Amino acid sequence: MKRTILAALAALAMSGAACADTIKIGVIGPFSGPFALQGKNFKAGIDAYMAMNGSKVGDDDIEVIYRDVPQPDPAQSKALAQELVVKEGVQYLAGFYFTPDAMAVTPLLEQANVPLVIMNAATSAIVTKSPLAVRTSFTLWQTSTPIAKVTKDAGVSKIISVVSDYGPGVDAENAFKQGFEAVGGEIVEAIRMPLSTNDFSPIMQRIKDSGAEGVFAFLPSGPTTLGFVKAFNENGLKDAGIKFFAPGDLTQESDLPALGEAALGIRTTFHYAVSHDSPENKAFVEAAAKAIGNPAELSFPAVGAYDGMHVIYKMIEATGGEQDAAKAVDAVKGLSWTSPRGPVSIDPESRHITQNIYLREVAKADDGTYYNKEIQTFEKQGDPGLAALK
Amino acid sequence: MQTIFSIAVDALAYGMVLFVISIGLSVTMGLMRVVNLAHGAFAMIGGYIASYAARDLGLGYGLAVLIAVFGTIVIAVPIERLLYRRIYGAPELTQVLMTIGITFCIIGIANYVFGPTLKTMPLPPGLRGSVDLGFRSIATHRLFAIACGLAVAVGLWYAIEKTAFGVKLRASVDNAAMAAALGVRTEIVYAVSFAVAVGLAALGGVVGAELLPVEPYYALRYMVTFLVVVSVGGAGSIPGALLACLLLGGIDTAGRYLMPEFGEFFFYLAVIAIVCVFPRGLAGRTR
Numbered sequence: 001m002k003r004t005i006l007a008a009l010a011a012l013a014m015s016g017a018a019c020a021d022t023i024k025i026g027v028i029g030p031f032s033g034p035f036a037l038q039g040k041n042f043k044a045g046i047d048a049y050m051a052m053n054g055s056k057v058g059d060d061d062i063e064v065i066y067r068d069v070p071q072p073d074p075a076q077s078k079a080l081a082q083e084l085v086v087k088e089g090v091q092y093l094a095g096f097y098f099t100p101d102a103m104a105v106t107p108l109l110e111q112a113n114v115p116l117v118i119m120n121a122a123t124s125a126i127v128t129k130s131p132l133a134v135r136t137s138f139t140l141w142q143t144s145t146p147i148a149k150v151t152k153d154a155g156v157s158k159i160i161s162v163v164s165d166y167g168p169g170v171d172a173e174n175a176f177k178q179g180f181e182a183v184g185g186e187i188v189e190a191i192r193m194p195l196s197t198n199d200f201s202p203i204m205q206r207i208k209d210s211g212a213e214g215v216f217a218f219l220p221s222g223p224t225t226l227g228f229v230k231a232f233n234e235n236g237l238k239d240a241g242i243k244f245f246a247p248g249d250l251t252q253e254s255d256l257p258a259l260g261e262a263a264l265g266i267r268t269t270f271h272y273a274v275s276h277d278s279p280e281n282k283a284f285v286e287a288a289a290k291a292i293g294n295p296a297e298l299s300f301p302a303v304g305a306y307d308g309m310h311v312i313y314k315m316i317e318a319t320g321g322e323q324d325a326a327k328a329v330d331a332v333k334g335l336s337w338t339s340p341r342g343p344v345s346i347d348p349e350s351r352h353i354t355q356n357i358y359l360r361e362v363a364k365a366d367d368g369t370y371y372n373k374e375i376q377t378f379e380k381q382g383d384p385g386l387a388a389l390k
Numbered sequence: 391m392q393t394i395f396s397i398a399v400d401a402l403a404y405g406m407v408l409f410v411i412s413i414g415l416s417v418t419m420g421l422m423r424v425v426n427l428a429h430g431a432f433a434m435i436g437g438y439i440a441s442y443a444a445r446d447l448g449l450g451y452g453l454a455v456l457i458a459v460f461g462t463i464v465i466a467v468p469i470e471r472l473l474y475r476r477i478y479g480a481p482e483l484t485q486v487l488m489t490i491g492i493t494f495c496i497i498g499i500a501n502y503v504f505g506p507t508l509k510t511m512p513l514p515p516g517l518r519g520s521v522d523l524g525f526r527s528i529a530t531h532r533l534f535a536i537a538c539g540l541a542v543a544v545g546l547w548y549a550i551e552k553t554a555f556g557v558k559l560r561a562s563v564d565n566a567a568m569a570a571a572l573g574v575r576t577e578i579v580y581a582v583s584f585a586v587a588v589g590l591a592a593l594g595g596v597v598g599a600e601l602l603p604v605e606p607y608y609a610l611r612y613m614v615t616f617l618v619v620v621s622v623g624g625a626g627s628i629p630g631a632l633l634a635c636l637l638l639g640g641i642d643t644a645g646r647y648l649m650p651e652f653g654e655f656f657f658y659l660a661v662i663a664i665v666c667v668f669p670r671g672l673a674g675r676t677r
Binding site for chain 2: 201203234
């Protein structure tokens, strides 16, 4: 019953959209609650794109409608996506900070004839769930695999892996393990910590006792990162010469002022640093900083959202404003452009973004602020996680 | 052997930080019989004020701590007069609803005023770095937290058990009407106790900031931990809270070192076991 109503309403929305001259984009993300900063970054990226490229494609006006899912909540995410499609008549769904929220929406796409543009959620499997899903962010496999090579090149062959015990943490562990063992390294121990850990001293003691020469760590960005990095220094691991490697979530720009000196010298690999040196990025940072209000709050979800908008604009161009999800997605397969993060393209096979991954080191700028300094580039990285799924 | 010592040191440090933050809640819940879910929010206010004073105004650490404690009390006193006074002696559900409401308001205000990012506090040179204990090194500020915890425990115990104010407080708690009839100004006793409890929350927020960083959701994030400490220790009992913190700190730290993949399983298993055997907590007072 529900299905038929949905289908009927979706059909109605379709026929309505054909002659409408306002194209609506529904964006779902965390705009309140503990992750509100990430939602704010989505909005900054979208606003920046629209400020730089106008809010019109051809003759059609673009309108963005935001819906708030403060914490991972697949049921609510699905309900809001349905509401956006049926009631608001959106032609595109976008956003999604958390994997479960994006996963919950994939079954709706075909019936609603709506493409999904994922601006953050970073588990490899999402794009395999629907042929109408496109991703403009990154995956943990994508950012964690290059660091394995960096680790080996730094002369470290025995490493301990320490990750938060949840989906992305396990992804990071597996990606690093595969990459590191491929170059002949040895994982002496793999620890999974509960997400709610406050006191990391016992973990640091474990790292010390393991006899590893380096540590690979992944924690979700936010308060726990700070505790982890501080504990690493205070328990004398840094002084003992144990090297610290991680994907870039650990040193996201909005956490750096708090991490400060403690993070100095930490090496991470990631797809985007606010400090990236290119004219495209300068223009983007300027516009996004204006949109977000406080430049110190700018972080990686903004660039995912910015490129997500680029993809949606291209889709609208290709379909001439008509609602045709399959045609829209086909139009961006293989699309390549210069993003603020560097040259990127949409892989026609996986519909995931192919991009450069950068090795960065936390450094101190002349004005006393800390930033991620890019020191090495791994060009045109796909998503090794998709191969691992098979 | 070295491992055991090492875990013991970590457990002591973690337990004392828990103690400093939770003891104020134990006072409000045990002595004033108010289920104050806004306790974490007051600790957070303390952290914010100290961070603002030390980082943005450039004041010294000691001064920042003092400003944080007294600033939080100044903010809390009107809240006590206008809101808390209505819920003394009210059913627990009313207290829970009122205090959780206050918590959400404080979170919203903190988010609006200070923004959603983490706030840190520069430590004075004396508390930075780490101290070598021979078999391992420990962060200096952890030692400072241990010292603070001990000082608070002794000070509170003395104030409640040995001073005239402590006598009045205990009298007001046991039978407010009778104490008032004997000339004890119960509302003043309550106001002072509330101010002390809030001041302790703020002190805990500042001293524990290295372990539990200050951000707007601090008030909710650690709420369960604080409540667990109070219910295991027995509301209102200082030795009880101290014992609970050391015990839980020890179990949590050992579990995390030996079997991190079990998460907080052992922590909550211990809580369940203790509450089953001692329903009023380790040193709970019978009513």
